[in-house]
Structure formats: structure tokens, C-alpha cells
Amino acid sequence: MQEFEKKLQALVPTTGQRDQVLFLMGQASVKPVNRWLWPSVSLVFAMIALGLGIALYWVSVREKEVVPQIIYVDRIISVPATPPTLPPSVTPQQPESTPTEKYPSPWVKRDPQDVNPMTIRYQQIYRELLRFGIDALPQAPLYESTASPVSSSVIRQDLSEWLGVSPKELGIRKQ
């Protein structure tokens, strides 16, 4: 049997091209670094270009669809009012003293600390005077016998000055 095996083994099988296979083996043995790097980069850029193209197409399509339209909208806007500012030269100057300041009006609100009993009494007399006339005035204090009697005209003048009204309004007749 061994002799027959040797005879059989002596037959030479046909083969392909040795050099071609060696070349391909050498080519295959070289492992390129980052084999998928550039294909991946090109794929990414291709996807970006495709996305931008689609976006551009949609923008152009939507621009064609849009029709210009004017819409008026009414809105109420509340703006805090600011007091008009006048130039300093235009600002009116208050008089230093007025008759009404000397005898202030009872309807003007004042500081409660400034109110004294005399003012309250004065306001009470003022109201009664406007309501009932001059008869509502209290009795004038008696003057000393030594003093000269006060004439009615003086009283009328003083009263009109105190109250800030004309003597006609007080209903006082000239005697």
C-alpha cells in the first residue's frame, strides 16, 4: 500500500498563478488605519448636504404658498400719566400771604397736628354764619369801660376780612 501511495503522491496537482496570489496576499496583509474614517466622513457630509437640500426645497415651497396680508390690530395701551413739567421760569409763585391763609378755609385738609382749639372754634362759627346769617354770631366780648366803643363799620370790616367774604354776602346793612 505504501508504494501505491507514493505513486499517487507523485502526481502533481494543477495550481493557479502563484505570483498573483502572493501579490494579493501582500495587499490584503496591509491593514489601513481607520479604514472607515473617510467613508464615514463622506457619508456624514452627504447626509448634511441632503438635509440642507431638503430644507431649501421646503423653504422655497412655503415661500410660494405665503400670500401677503395686512391685519390691523386695535390695542388699548395704558400709559402712566406723568405730570407736565413746566420750565422753572413758568412755575407760578405763590404769594407769600393771602387773606385766606391767614384765615384758612375750613374745607382745606390740614395736618391734624396743626389744628388747635381756636381753629376749630373758628370753623364752627364760620359754618353757623353761612347757615344762619349774622345772627348766629356770638356775643361780642364786652370792652372795658375805658375803651372806646367799637363802631359797627369796624366790626363789619373786621368780620369781612376774617371770613374772606364781602359785606353784602354777610347780609350786613349799612346803618
Add this chain to the structure above:
Amino acid sequence: MNANDATYLLDRYQAALTLYARQFCLAAEDVVQEVFVSLCQQSTMPANPAGWLFRATRNRAISQRRAEQRRQKHEGQSAERREWFEKPQEGFTLDAQSAEQALQQLPEEQREVIIAHLWGGMTFEEIAQALGGSAATHWRRYTNGISSLRQTLESAPPISQKH
């Protein structure tokens, strides 16, 4: 794998692998070429390169045979058939065509063991590792195949003398 290893493996096993693949398919040279290229692309060298080569050749050759069968079925044509052995020198007792024909008549499992052992130089343990099964089974197939071959070749006159 360095160039010396590649050259050694190619010179040592290319012919045997081609003969081994030829029993499965017609494009045996292409299959063997792909197997060697695939070996070079491996990250690590196989522990048993001969076994790896025979196993890879077998798998690829069977796949190639299926493709050829599909192609023949659709196109009705087959690839060019090549001789299995080189023409022997004068005075050689065995006829190449007769040996080829006798090998083709053998069952596939006997034929592949004979080729792997005789021309591939593989031991029966290596054949068992590459093809599966036990070494004893492959030895038994080998001896049966050799007996059949001897009977066929010694009884029949050489084909080349018929013509």
C-alpha cells in the same frame, strides 16, 4: 504574518488546496486565492494554519459549488473544466487522467481525506480537527479509499492509452 510564512504556506499548500477544492467546485483556483487572502487578513495567525486553510477551503468551495449550480441552472452553461493533475513525466506508472477519474468515483468523505493526507501532508489528527470527527474515522476512510483507488487503477488500463 510575515512574508516568509506566507510564501511557505503558499508553496506548501496551494497545490493540495487547489486539488482539495477541485473536488467540490470548478473555480478551485479562485477559492484557494480567496482563502489565502483571507488568511492574511486575520488579526492573529491560526494555531494550526494547515487545518485552518483546509477548513476554509472546504467551506468556500462548497459555497462556490452552490453558486455554480445556481448559475448552471439559470444560464445553462458551466465554467471551463481543468485537469486535476499535471501531465506526468515519461516513465511514470500512474496515469493522471485515470487517477483523476478514480478519485472522482470515490465517495466525498474518502476523497477529501486522501487529498488532505497525501497531498496536504496532514496527519489524521489534524484532519479530524479541520473537518470534524475522529482521527480513527478518517484513517478508516483513508484506507478504504486507497484500496478502492488501487483496485481501480491497477485493474483498468490507463485512459491515455485508450485514445
